[in-house]
Amino acid sequence: MKIKGLVKSMRYALIGGVLALLLPFSASHAEYGDVVINNYADAAGMRPVVFPHWYHRIRFRCKVCHADLGFAFKAGGNDITMEKIIDGQFCGACHNGEVAWSIENCGMCHSGIPNTPTQIHGSTVQRLVAPSYKSMNAK
Amino acid sequence: MKKSILVGVSLLVAALVSTPVVVMAADTDAVSSANSFNRLLQKPAEKNLPPAEDGIHDAENDNTYVLQPPKIAFDSLVRSDFGNYVDWIKSLREQKISPRNERMGGGEEPMIMDLDIVREVRGSMPDVIFPHKGHTEWLQCSNCHPDIFIPQQGANRMNMAGILLGQKCGVCHGKVSFPVVTTTCRLCHSQAKPEGWAPSKSSASVDNPWQ
Structure with missing residues (x-):
């Protein structure tokens, strides 16, 4: 094996090492409000969708999607399918090559790590050290 | 290869x-790691990481590298200490961003309502002032009324436990709009109790025979 090969190997080792170091902390780095939607994606052999709220709220007020387009305030609660999107519903109202990239760019939305469950990243519920608190007045 | x-x-x-x-x-030689500080607290080491390093986006996916890294987008905005580390209200008011009110832009101007609602808090926390102004800059009435909040005084019971779990204000706060953490309490709990206000004593203490 030549020196060139050895350098290449060391590069792979370095990349692997960096990834291994990042792994234990990986869950806590995404943007606040990033929504992972994995109702059907994994089961259909696609990566789950990552929806970045921050990117969209720079460009649109909340009411555009949450009133005009009818998105409910619930991660995974909108039953979005590709068929509805090509018919101009939900994401398809803009992601049609007019306002934003058209749907042949599958991997731009379907960009999540496989098997990531539906969630809102960084939400308060995720940050609670125990899952819930019951008030003494709770019935 | x-x-x-x-x-x-x-x-x-x-x-x-x-x-x-x-x-x-x-x-x-060191102290047992079982007795470390902040045993259950995991702080992110860095803010606003690019998609490929954020632990949610797949680094194996070529498209991940085309997505805009948040840091670049946030550079010109007003920053804060929580959430996206962006003060969205100030960024909008100072016109650092100009989010559309209609899908295609243009259309009607948002109907901004400047009405504060004061909610008295039973415990010792300062009372809550709910500002319609900041909310109507982003949302329209039907987003909250009547499904989340009945537009009638005294009709909406709520508590922090419910809000933390996503009810009432928690439908947005703690998910997308500012998070519910210690540094944000006073953003809502912003009105001092009236002069002479004192917390009521627990009857278990008042009736304590050993006192």
Whole structure:
């Protein structure tokens, strides 16, 4: 094996090492409000969708999607399918090559790590050290 | 190529195998890690990481690298200490961003309503002032009324436990709009109790026979 090969190997080792170091902390780095939607994606052999709220709220007020387009305030609660999107519903109202990239760019939305469950990243519920608190007045 | 990957992996394995020995040797002299500070608190090491490093986007996906890194987008906005580390209200008011009110832009101006609602808090926390102004800059009436909040005084019972779990204000706050953490309490709990207000004493203490 030549020196060139050895350098290449060391590069792979370095990349692997960096990834291994990042792994234990990986869950806590995404943007606040990033929504992972994995109702059907994994089961259909696609990566789950990552929806970045921050990117969209720079460009649109909340009411555009949450009133005009009818998105409910619930991660995974909108039953979005590709068929509805090509018919101009939900994401398809803009992601049609007019306002934003058209749907042949599958991997731009379907960009999540496989098997990531539906969630809102960084939400308060995720940050609670125990899952819930019951008030003494709770019935 | 294949050979170099193989050697790379073995180098990595060698490195990983050798490191714990060093760490363990150092740990034997140290205080037990079971008694460390902030045992349950995991703070992100860095803010606004690019998609490929954020632990949600797949670094194996080529498209991940085309997505805009948040840091670049946030550079010109007003920053804060929580959430996206962006003060969205100030960024909008200072016109650092100009979010559309209609899908295609243009259309009607948002109907901004400047009405504060004061909610008295039973415990010792300052009372809550709910500002319609900041909310109507982003939302329209039907987003909250009547499904989340009945537009009638005294009709909406709520508590922090419910809000933390996503009810009432928690439908947005703690998910997308500012998070519910210690540094944000006073953003809502912003009106001092009236002069002379004192917390009521628990009857378990008032009736305490040993006192």
